Amino acid sequence: MLLELADVSKSYPTGEGILHVLRGVSLALDAGESLALTGESGSGKSTLLHLAGGLDRPDQGAIRFGGQDIARLGDRELASFRRVSVGLVFQQFNLIPSLDVGHNLAFQARLGGRHDADWTDRLAERLGLVKLLERYPEQLSGGQQQRVAIGRALAGRPQLILADEPTGNLDEATGDAVLDLMLALLAETGAALLMVTHSTRLAARLGRRLHLTAGRLT
């Protein structure tokens, strides 16, 4: 098993008291598996994704990656886990505006000491970015920007990709094409995917689906 959330709870203090977002959530994801997470707005999908990626810590419960509880790692070890083991793709493509496509693609892999020029070239080819490598993000369409973000997430060959509404900013046809590419590349690398989506149509294309409601998974 690659990723396991065991009885994870998370709440936030708010003006009106404590908001219990996740109430004892458990899930397991194997290497190479893809899982769609659906749920109403505000149900805690992004919160769960952030916990799985070590971007935040749970109040209770264990988050095991390769058997190790990342919720118990120190800040430096957690940062290293994020750089090496996880690739993130968000709805807002989050490219670095001052870097061209080639440097955006390699950015995270370089940070994690995992840059591999041949693999990055191959990703650029598979994602149809070869002719765009010297352009800057503002010179790209939304679909092109998201293809760069996917390449950047995969460049360091992380074992887990976490995607939060990755096609939410794209029209349906472009979004479908981008998702197809992402799934094909995941199949090639063997990485697992945990993807948040509002769309049951997109969720149906992944291996498994879970629905978050009232802080619990069904």
Ligand SMILES: Nc1ncnc2c1ncn2[C@@H]1O[C@H](COP(=O)(O)OP(=O)(O)OP(=O)(O)O)[C@@H](O)[C@H]1O
């Ligand atoms: N840092 C925070 N402090 C206080 N409340 C928060 C914080 N982050 C999230 N929340 C609240 O927790 C709940 C879950 O938020 P989350 O972003 O995980 O939901 P979501 O299912 O991803 O929603 P959406 O589909 O709208 O993106 C929401 O009610 C949100 O307002």
